[in-house]
Structures are given as C-alpha cells and as structure tokens.
Amino acid sequence: MNRTKGAIRMRARALIHVAVFLSVGALATSALAASADDFKMALAKAEAANKQAADIKNQWTTTGQAIAAAKKAADAGKFDEAVAHAQQAEALANGSVAQAKEQEKLWPDAVIR
Helix, strand or coil, X not given: CCCCHHHHHHHHHHHHXXXXXXXXXXXXXXXXXXXXXXXXXXXXXXHXXXXXXXXXXXXXXXXXXXXXXXXHHHHCCCHHHHHHHHHHHXXXXXXXXXXXXXXXXXXXXXXXX
C-alpha cells in the first residue's frame, strides 16, 4: 500500500492534535490544588517521557520549554501551574515518541521508487 505525502502529513498533524488535546485535558484535570509532591511526580513522568524521546532522537523543542515553565512555576510556589506544565510536557514527549514510531513504519512508503 503506497501512501502519498499528503497522507503522511495528515497523520503527523493528527499526532500533533492528539498531543495538544492531551495537554489541554491535563490542564483541565489539574483543577484541584496541587502540592510540591504532585509537581515532583508530574515532573518525573515528563522527564522520563522526554528521555525516551531523546533516546530515539525525536525530541520536540516545545517539550523542553514546557519542562522549563513547570520548574519556573514550581520555584515560584505555583504548584497547580507547575503540574499543568509538567503534564503538558509529558503529553508532548509522548506525542514525539508516537510520531517517531509511526514515521519509522511509514517512511518506506514515502521513498520515491
């Protein structure tokens, strides 16, 4: 089955939309007051997912920005905001991993023969 470039782009866009959707959902679930421990747990998950993306050499730059924003918010004592940023970073990192895995399977179809 030969996929066109347009189909590959559509899948990549869909992955990005899923990552954004998950990050918005993460922001909505952090409505309860978060603690420093909540932040540490969320940051650990985000950093683990980001490390996985780094290991397969497919980190999105926005993930690092979200992690930095999470740390900055935590330093200011805004743990609700920090947890939300950390959850967003985790969703972005997971999206980059999913994209890499999908592209690994699809790239042969994009090669001109």
